[in-house]
Amino acid sequence: MTATQNSTGNPFGNTISAEDIKETLAFFDTWEERYQYIIDLGKELPPMDDELKTDERLVRGCQSQVWLNTLQENDHLYFEVDSDAFIVKGLLGIILAAYNGKTIQDILDFDIEGYFETLDLIRHLSATRGNGLRALVQSIQSAARQSKG
Numbered sequence: 447m448t449a450t451q452n453s454t455g456n457p458f459g460n461t462i463s464a465e466d467i468k469e470t471l472a473f474f475d476t477w478e479e480r481y482q483y484i485i486d487l488g489k490e491l492p493p494m495d496d497e498l499k500t501d502e503r504l505v506r507g508c509q510s511q512v513w514l515n516t517l518q519e520n521d522h523l524y525f526e527v528d529s530d531a532f533i534v535k536g537l538l539g540i541i542l543a544a545y546n547g548k549t550i551q552d553i554l555d556f557d558i559e560g561y562f563e564t565l566d567l568i569r570h571l572s573a574t575r576g577n578g579l580r581a582l583v584q585s586i587q588s589a590a591r592q593s594k595g
Contacts (some may be wrong), residue, residue: 455492455553456491456492456524456525456526456542456546456547457490457568458490458491458539458543458546459542459543459544459545459546459547459548460546460547460548461485462490462539462543463541464544466543467487467539467540467543467565468565469563470483471483471540471565474549475529476511478486480494481533483503483536484533484536484537484539484540485532485533485535485536485583486536487535487536487539487540488526488532488533488534488535488536488538488539489535490539491527491528491535491538491539492526493528494515494526494527494528498513498515498526499513499528500513501570503565503579505581505582505585506581507577507578507580507581507584508529508577508578508581508582509533509536509574509575509577509578510529510530510531510578511528511529511530512525512527512528512529512538512578512581512582513527513528514526514527514582514585514586514589515527516593518593521550521551521593522547522548522549522550523545523546523547523548523549523550523586523590524546524547525542525545525546525586525590525591526541526547527541527542527582528541533575534575535591536580537571537579539584540557540565541579541582542565542585544556544558544561545586549590550590550593550594551594553586553587553590554587554591554594558583562579567579580591584591
């Protein structure tokens, strides 16, 4: 699978942007409604091939199992992710909306903490989920730094 094929099949970063997620989450009045939206986002993630779910792609520091596969095309990075937990899949979508298909420099420059703050997300997650979210972000940023050379 090439990066281009992956990017067209994954709506995050393409048809679902970080701005879209900010606007939609702001629309809901309660966190119960926001959690349901986040779970629904997870249903938009394309499935990851089982052969990609290896120990090398397992993100350490996550409460649930999370796998990350990085593909590069020119200076753009594309990500395939999966998890064994529904809410986590939605959180992965929130992160991919910010990073998937972006240039290496855009990934390194993106203010992810500001994004999480705008969404008011971290304080509504358990400490272990928040740490897992940051572990995935660190893995993506590390992949970007390695790709940059």
